Amino acid sequence: MELFVIFLIGVVAGVGGTLLWQWVVAQKKKPLDTARGKESLIERQKREKEEDKERIYGLLESNTPLTVGHVEMMLGIPESTATRYFDELEKEGKVRQVGTTGRDVHYERA
Structure with a gap:
């Protein structure tokens, strides 16, 4: 038994x-968070990226040229990220780069 x-x-x-x-x-x-009806990690990162790019574009509305260093400090993002955002905005035709290398490079509205 x-x-x-x-x-x-x-x-x-x-x-x-x-x-x-x-x-x-x-x-x-x-998928992470979608089971609970929340925004997924990838969706959140995409949204935050677009928000940062819009903030950069908004800062350029004053027609004041911006550098990567300015954006890095204002948004609290790494230099490489700020550079990538400027490159993407440039490809979208929203900004143009003035200068070629070094400290003389800044960006303004296209």
């Missing part, structure tokens, strides 16, 4: 463990 109870407990534990494992695997396959 005791052997049967031990066997029964083992079967229940095995089935329960298998079901739990399948549930964990299924949860990992769901």
Whole structure:
């Protein structure tokens, strides 16, 4: 009788463990946050990037030339990110680069 109870407990534990494992695997396959109706990480990053680019473009409305260093300090973003944003805005035709290299480079509205 005791052997049967031990066997029964083992079967229940095995089935329960298998079901739990399948549930964990299924949860990992769901996109992050979309299961809860929230914005995904990639969507949030895209939104923040566009917001930063719009802020840069807004800063240029005063017709004051901006440098990468200015944007880096004002938005609190790395220099490489500010440079990339300016490159993207330039490709979109919103800004133009004045100067070629070094400290003389600044950007203004196109």
